[in-house]
Amino acid sequence: MSHVLTLVAPPGQLAPALPARARDAIAALGADPGTPDWLAEGEAADLPFTGLNPEQAVAAALAALGGAAVDAIAQPAEGRxxxxxxxxxxxxxxxxxxxxxxxxxxxxxxxxxxxxxxxxxxxxxxxxxxxxxxxxxxxxxxxxxxxxxxxxxxxxxxxxxxxxxxxxxxxxxxxxxxxxxxxxxxxxxxxxxxxxxxxxxxxxxxxxxxxxxxxxxxxxxxxxxxxxxxxxxxxxxxxxxxxxxxxxxxxxxxxxxxxxxxxxxxxxxxxxxxxxxxxxxxxxxxxxxxxxxxxxx
Structure with missing residues (x-):
């Protein structure tokens, strides 16, 4: 995957449904997303993807999360x-x-x-x-x-x-x-x-x-x-x-x-x-x- 979207929330507040919701949102825009990779249970997860620019991925993910206290950062996967x-x-x-x-x-x-x-x-x-x-x-x-x-x-x-x-x-x-x-x-x-x-x-x-x-x-x-x-x-x-x-x-x-x-x-x-x-x-x-x-x- 060429890019990665990282979702971070205060400890215990990143429910499994949230990365899944973000995954569906960027897929709807034409991205090819991978499986969420948990960096810290309940706090941070990576979502690899291709086929969408980082700005679009962040905007789609945050919109899908509906105001949840989640930060989203998308960037190229290489050299992060x-x-x-x-x-x-x-x-x-x-x-x-x-x-x-x-x-x-x-x-x-x-x-x-x-x-x-x-x-x-x-x-x-x-x-x-x-x-x-x-x-x-x-x-x-x-x-x-x-x-x-x-x-x-x-x-x-x-x-x-x-x-x-x-x-x-x-x-x-x-x-x-x-x-x-x-x-x-x-x-x-x-x-x-x-x-x-x-x-x-x-x-x-x-x-x-x-x-x-x-x-x-x-x-x-x-x-x-x-x-x-x-x-x-x-x-x-x-x-x-x-x-x-x-x-x-x-x-x-x-x-x-x-x-x-x-x-x-x-x-x-x-x-x-x-x-x-x-x-x-x-x-x-x-x-x-x-x-x-x-x-x-």
Whole structure:
């Protein structure tokens, strides 16, 4: 079979009838589907098929599932396991927007979060928005960084995603529009091989209200993906990119498997694959990993 449709639901919610229903739906459009292959009982199943493009297969499957909390990702069967992961951090690998949480220590969370929202929706330029938000934090004591870090939590499935792919030889990189102060800590906690982000400037006691130039933005994320793939001798088809905001769109579009994870509307609409209902382990199932191969989270 040339392609595979992967269906993923929260544990215990993928009843056997659901892959069967998806199989019937794509068959009705002229596909030649195979037998569902369970990757995790009650949670994830592969449905091999030929004769239909991935977008049609996903649309037909989701329509047939009638609003069930199921994510569907279709792609070529060959080369689905990726050798390079590049992941956004805020609202992807961690549950929060670290800059917004940092701004809370200055009593500015709502103002900063509104700028973040507009930037992540692609309504305003990312670099301009970042400089504006950082400028508002001038004079904030460095202890606020530690306080923000203590309240930062990993997204469910984050460690499982990174540790599983790394165990199978993949280079795992964190690429964030946030700050190296946080990405270094998240990278160490999850097991990322490298991390790439903005540098937040301080005078040893407090933030200066500036970020080192050039800003690590949408183009820098894409450049990092391309540079790492080139360094590893990998085609872009062998890469996986995941994120939720507009500054992730370029790397998501260029990667072999680009995933919008619980993403902003502009990102969800543009991405070829999306995860709306599940945690980050869905990205492992999309690559054909079975439950027994997945590392502990």
């Amino acid at each position: 396991r990726k050798a390079l992961l590049i992941a956004d951090m805020d609202s992807t690998i961690v549950t929060s927007e670290t800059l917004d949480e940092l701004a809370a220590y200055a009593g500015l969370k709502e103002r900063v979060a509104e700028i973040t929202r507009r930037s992540m929706n692609g309504e305003i330029d990312f670099a301009t928005a970042l400089r504006e938000r950082v400028a508002m934090l001038e004079g904030l004591g460095l202890e606020a960084l530690e306080g923000t870090w203590k309240g930062t939590h990993l997204m469910p499935g984050a460690r499982a995603l990174v540790r599983t792919m790394a165990a199978h030889g993949a280079h795992c990189a964190l690429a964030s529009g946030g700050f190296t102060w946080f990405t270094g800590r998240v990278a160490a906690l999850c097991g990322f091989t490298s991390h790439h982000a903005n540098v937040l400037l301080d005078d040893g006691r407090a933030l200066t209200g500036r970020v080192a130039e050039p800003v690590f933005d949408r183009d820098a994320k894409l450049a990092t993906l391309i540079a790492l793939a080139t360094e590893k001798g990998l085609p872009l088809a062998a890469t996986l990119a995941v994120g939720d905001g507009a500054n992730d769109l370029a790397m998501i579009g260029a990667a072999g498997l680009g995933v919008a994870f619980r993403a902003k509307p502009v990102v969800a609409a543009a991405a070829r694959a999306r995860v709306d209902h599940n945690d980050l382990r869905a990205l492992l199932y999309a690559q054909g990993y079975r439950a027994a191969e997945i590392a502990a989270d």
